[in-house]
Amino acid sequence: MRRTIVAGGAEEESLTTIPPTPAGAGKAIGLVIPALSGKLKGHAQRVPTKTGSVTELVSVLEKKVTADEVNQAMRQAADGNESFGYTEEEIVSSDIIGSHFGSIYDATQLEIVEAGGVQLVKTVAWYDNEYGFVTQLIRVLEKFAR
Known part of the structure; x- marks a missing residue:
């Protein structure tokens, strides 16, 4: 029922x-x-929950990767990026409330699994679905205003 x-x-x-x-x-x-x-x-x-969300993405990539390679790529993508963050701390949804990032990649949640000859890569990103969204919207409006 x-x-x-x-x-x-x-x-x-x-x-x-x-x-x-x-x-x-x-x-x-x-x-x-x-x-x-x-x-x-x-x-x-x-x-x-008050606010705060998590997104999981499971990918099949063109080549096999290691956890270090994925984390390094995410760390580099986040370096100096006002929209994308990176953390190696174990966090929960309440930790990202008020975050200005569009999303924060969580390196502690990365999983790489081999299944049937295919490598599955699961990445996780947290975001404040209220403040983070508004911050991203402001960034877009600022770009249009230029």
């Missing part, structure tokens, strides 16, 4: 369930970066 939680519904139930919900990010990325069109799929689970 499935129970639907609606706005103004039972508070207790909303604190004890994790409802899945569609996420349009996978499709949206394809609109911005046409080479990725149809290659990403997004899913979301709504959890009772």
Whole structure:
């Protein structure tokens, strides 16, 4: 039996369930970066947190990589980048509240798995889905204003 939680519904139930919900990010990325069109799929689970979200990306790359190579590439991408951060500290969603980054790559969550002759690389990034979003929007508006 499935129970639907609606706005103004039972508070207790909303604190004890994790409802899945569609996420349009996978499709949206394809609109911005046409080479990725149809290659990403997004899913979301709504959890009772104040703010703060996490994204996991599982990739099949053209060549095999090591954890050090992935982390070095992410560290270099974050160096001097006001939109993308990097951490090697174990963090949770509340740690990124108020972060100005669009996302913060979490090196502690990197996983590389071999399956059926294919290497799967799982990367994780945290973001403040309110403040971080607004900060990114301001950056875009500033670019248009120039």
